[in-house]
Amino acid sequence: MAGSCGSSCGTNEAQQAAAAQQENAITRSLGKIKNKILVMSGKGGVGKSTISVNLALGLAARGFQVGLMDVDIHGPDVVRMLDLKGNVEPPETPDSLVPPLKYNDNLKVVSLEYMMRDRDEAIIWRGPLKIQAIRQFVADMDWGELDYLIIDAPPGTGDEPLSVAQTIPNVKAIVVTTPQKVALADVKKSINFCKTVKMEIIGVVENMSGFVCPHCNETVDIFKSGGGETLARELELPFLGKIPMDPQVVMAGDDGKPYLSSDSDSPATKAFGEVVSAVETRVPPVAQPTVLKMADTDSGCACGGSCASHS
Numbered sequence: 001m002a003g004s005c006g007s008s009c010g011t012n013e014a015q016q017a018a019a020a021q022q023e024n025a026i027t028r029s030l031g032k033i034k035n036k037i038l039v040m041s042g043k044g045g046v047g048k049s050t051i052s053v054n055l056a057l058g059l060a061a062r063g064f065q066v067g068l069m070d071v072d073i074h075g076p077d078v079v080r081m082l083d084l085k086g087n088v089e090p091p092e093t094p095d096s097l098v099p100p101l102k103y104n105d106n107l108k109v110v111s112l113e114y115m116m117r118d119r120d121e122a123i124i125w126r127g128p129l130k131i132q133a134i135r136q137f138v139a140d141m142d143w144g145e146l147d148y149l150i151i152d153a154p155p156g157t158g159d160e161p162l163s164v165a166q167t168i169p170n171v172k173a174i175v176v177t178t179p180q181k182v183a184l185a186d187v188k189k190s191i192n193f194c195k196t197v198k199m200e201i202i203g204v205v206e207n208m209s210g211f212v213c214p215h216c217n218e219t220v221d222i223f224k225s226g227g228g229e230t231l232a233r234e235l236e237l238p239f240l241g242k243i244p245m246d247p248q249v250v251m252a253g254d255d256g257k258p259y260l261s262s263d264s265d266s267p268a269t270k271a272f273g274e275v276v277s278a279v280e281t282r283v284p285p286v287a288q289p290t291v292l293k294m295a296d297t298d299s300g301c302a303c304g305g306s307c308a309s310h311s
């Protein structure tokens with residue numbers, strides 16, 4: 001017979017078993033990932049995907065194993081920015097884990113876009129479906145051992161960042177903003193969201209901070225500069241760096257040849273490099289304990305059983 005409530009609430013034992021199985025798969029998958037980083041912003045178009053892609057590439061270029069997960073369900077751009085369509089290998093059996101797209105030996109990518117038949121298809125999904133898609137991105141994908149999982153979220157504080165916060169217990173946030181006051185007002189909402197769901201903030205990145213002249217390579221402050229840095233200081237958050245506006249960044253994203261994979265030595269390249277270094281320093285690639293064991297919680301030790309006093 002179906003579950004204890006009969007058939008009225010739609011919940012049955014098979015569904016509960018499937019949910020428990022998925023929960024186990026999520027825990028197993030997350031256990032192999034040392035650092036999980038959610039890239040978010042209060043406002044659209046401030047460069048989250050650009051930062052996510054280039055941060056992932058920068059960390060991968062330094063020899064780390066990196067995963068990049070695009071949870072911007074309504075506007076997935078990461079696959080397009082990396083020109084990855086077409087390299088998907090099907091899972092070996094229906095029950096085996098799905099292999100992410102491979103960008104290079106150090107970088108794996110998952111996006112809803114790679115499951116869409118038509119890149120221009122519009123996605124109309126309500127909250128529960130989005131939550132389920134994000135859970136499956138963690139549970140069903142063969143991420144393997146990763147030093148960093150970078151998660152590109154849509155703008156705002158809606159279903160996607162909330163699902164990530166609920167699915168991935170020790171995920172940390174990078175908040176992206178542009179320097180103008182209008183963007184800064186919105187970014188405060190993202191920071192409050194992180195506080196509400198108790199998500200640690202790695203720091204703030206100020207994007208489109210000044211403009212790099214393609215003729216003389218000098219930086220001119222068109223949209224002002226320094227607003228994100230001031231905000232980070234006011235809110236006592238780490239500041240990870242300023243990335244100037246550079247027309248080459250747009251061309252690189254549009255052409256599917258990400259900026260940091262070019263040989264450019266422009267101010268924007270150096271700025272991206274500084275952000276990658278700041279992230280590597282603040283979130284070093286060492287395993288984070290996901291869940292405290294009961295015994296360790298009692299003794300107040302956060303090592304998860306691995307420190308000298310437990311050996």
Ligand SMILES: Nc1ncnc2c1ncn2[C@@H]1O[C@H](COP(=O)(O)OP(=O)(O)OP(=O)(O)O)[C@@H](O)[C@H]1O
Nearest residue numbers: 044045046047048049050208244245246249250253
């Ligand atoms: N530093 C930069 N210099 C020049 N162009 C940039 C820079 N950062 C981002 N862009 C461009 O701005 C546009 C928006 O960037 P992106 O898609 O990364 O923003 P987003 O915040 O992820 O957007 P959405 O809110 O739609 O998810 C893109 O065309 C991108 O190439």
